[in-house]
Amino acid sequence: xxxxxxxxxxxxxxxxxxxxxxxxxxxxxxxxxxxxxxxxxxxxxxxxxxxxxxxxxxxxxxxxxxxxxxxxxxxxxxxxxxxxxxxxxxxxxxxxxxxxxxxxxxxxxxxxxxxxxxxxxxxxxxxxxxxxxxxxxxxxxxxxxxxxxxxxxxxxxxxxxxxxxxxxxxxxxxxxxxxxxxxxxxxxxxxxxxxxxxxxxxxxxxxxxxxxxxxxxxxxxxxxxxxxxxxxxxxxxxxxxxxxxxxxxxxxxxxxxxxxxxxxxxxxxxxxxxxxxxxxxxxxxxxxxxxxxxxxxxxxxx
DNA sequence: CATGTTTCCTGACAGC
DNA sequence: TGCTGTCAGGAAACAT
Numbered sequence: 001x002x003x004x005x006x007x008x009x010x011x012x013x014x015x016x017x018x019x020x021x022x023x024x025x026x027x028x029x030x031x032x033x034x035x036x037x038x039x040x041x042x043x044x045x046x047x048x049x050x051x052x053x054x055x056x057x058x059x060x061x062x063x064x065x066x067x068x069x070x071x072x073x074x075x076x077x078x079x080x081x082x083x084x085x086x087x088x089x090x091x092x093x094x095x096x097x098x099x100x101x102x103x104x105x106x107x108x109x110x111x112x113x114x115x116x117x118x119x120x121x122x123x124x125x126x127x128x129x130x131x132x133x134x135x136x137x138x139x140x141x142x143x144x145x146x147x148x149x150x151x152x153x154x155x156x157x158x159x160x161x162x163x164x165x166x167x168x169x170x171x172x173x174x175x176x177x178x179x180x181x182x183x184x185x186x187x188x189x190x191x192x193x194x195x196x197x198x199x200x201x202x203x204x205x206x207x208x209x210x211x212x213x214x215x216x217x218x219x220x221x222x223x224x225x226x227x228x229x230x231x232x233x234x235x236x237x238x239x240x241x242x243x244x245x246x247x248x249x250x251x252x253x254x255x256x257x258x259x260x261x262x263x264x265x266x267x268x269x270x271x272x273x274x275x276x277x278x279x280x281x282x283x284x285x286x287x288x289x290x291x292x293x294x295x296x297x298x299x300x301x302x
Numbered sequence: 303c304a305t306g307t308t309t310c311c312t313g314a315c316a317g318c
Numbered sequence: 319t320g321c322t323g324t325c326a327g328g329a330a331a332c333a334t
Contacts, residue, residue, distance in 0.1 A: 001327065033310075059328080115327055116312080131312085150311045152328060185305065194329075202327070290306070292327070 002113040003201030004168065005242035008056045010119060015054035017121050018063075022139035023049050029133040034148060036110075036156035045107050045157040046136060052106075058163035058198025061119065063109035108161045114152025120145045163198035168235050171197070177228045180220040187223060188216035189290045191235070200235065203270045204242065206295045208235040210269045215301045216294040217287070241266065269295040 002010065023046045028039050035042065049065035056062070111119060120129075122143045128135070134146040134155060146155065166175060179196045180187070190196055191205040200208070209216050211234035214227055223231070245266065268278050273286035277297040286295050 003328095112328085114311095114329085148311095149313070150327090152311065154329090183304085189305090192328085291308085293325095 001115050001201065001203070002059065002117070002247070003204055004056070004059060004199030004239055005204070005245075006247035007059050007061060007113065007199070008243050009247045010113075011054050011056040011061050014061065014063075014119060014121070018051050018138070018144065019053055021051050021142075023047060023051065023065075023136045023144075024139050025137045027135040027137075031133055031151060033151040034133045034146070034153055034155050036154045037158075042109075042155060042157050046109055049107070049109075056199075057161065058165065058167070058194060059112060059201070060161075060163065061111040061113070062161060063111070065107045065109055106159070108158045110154075110156045110158055110161055111146065112154040114148060114150065114154065116150045117146065117148040117153030120147060164195045165193070165198035166196070168197045168199055168239055173229070173232050176232050177225065180223060180228065183220035185220055186217045186289050187214060187220045187231075188292070188294050190220040192290075192292065197235075199239075202292050202294075203267065204235070204238050206270045207238045207268060210296060210301060211238060213301050215298075216289055216296055269297060271295065 026043045026046045028035070028043065045065065048067065050067050052064040052066050054061065054063050111117070113119070122145055124137075124141065124143055126143075128145070129147045131149040131151075132145050132147045133151070133153075136144040138144060146153070166179065171179075180190055183190055185193075188205055188209065191200050191208065192202065206216065208231065212227065212230040214223065214231060218227075269284050272284045273295060274283050276282065277284055277300055280297065280299050282297055282299040284295055285298050286293055288294065
């Protein structure tokens with residue numbers, strides 16, 4: 001399941017392979033769930049667009065596009081107000097005083113992989129996998145395909161896309177501490193809250209809490225400054241180590257080259273219910289917190 | 303607003 | 319073999 005390290009790995013792979021290419025045409029499947037922007041807007045933004053770069057923002061893959069097929073400035077801000085498309089992450093920041101921008105050439109294509117989403121760089125004659133929801137034909141002759149059996153993934157286009165929460169690898173300690181102030185929710189849930197930190201998922205939340213010696217059910221507000229001083233580097237270290245190993249592969253995740261990550265070999269609590277703690281041999285416990293399975297050592301974590 | 307619960311999805315797997 | 323039920327989980331929707 002792609003969290004920050006997996007998305008980072010995938011985005012890097014896509015950047016290496018796709019930067020400089022051009023999207024010639026786009027095919028969208030018939031399933032509406034993956035689309036978070038109106039289909040015509042996605043197609044219009046992507047077709048003829050030059051891929052200037054690919055990066056990760058939180059758990060999102062962001063394709064930076066230039067010279068899209070549409071003069072995108074007029075994509076009506078009010079048109080998607082209704083119905084199920086209301087939360088399109090399209091945000092527009094117009095400079096006050098400037099008249100209608102003549103040539104806004106920068107747009108972003110945002111891909112969230114959800115649980116089972118994959119971005120595959122294929123040859124045109126590669127068999128099209130089941131649950132393929134999008135195919136972008138590239139000027140290089142290759143195809144970029146979005147495959148997602150469970151359809152928790154999301155596609156959208158935006159201008160000035162920003163994640164709602166702080167980047168875990170960039171946030172400063174003071175701000176990190178402030179994120180949890182006064183929150184009655186369990187620290188595990190707070191770590192998963194993307195509006196606080198963008199990119200931490202279930203695996204790395206459990207792993208970071210283990211390294212910091214903090215039980216997942218502790219109320220966030222109850223953590224001492226000392227607790228948070230341990231949690232802060234724990235989160236960053238676990239993410240960095242995972243990125244260095246290409247992420248974790250539990251079942252669904254494969255990066256854009258089809259390679260699996262290896263960080264799952266480093267998991268100390270996640271998926272180890274009943275197995276001995278690697279530090280003290282106490283059996284690892286599993287509990288459910290806000291519907292998320294959470295793993296911890298009852299002795300090492302307080 | 304903050305927080306907790308339900309819902310969306312399909313494939314894998316256990317049990318019969 | 320084939321069926322049924324359960325589980326996995328990110329994040330939006332909904333309820334409190």
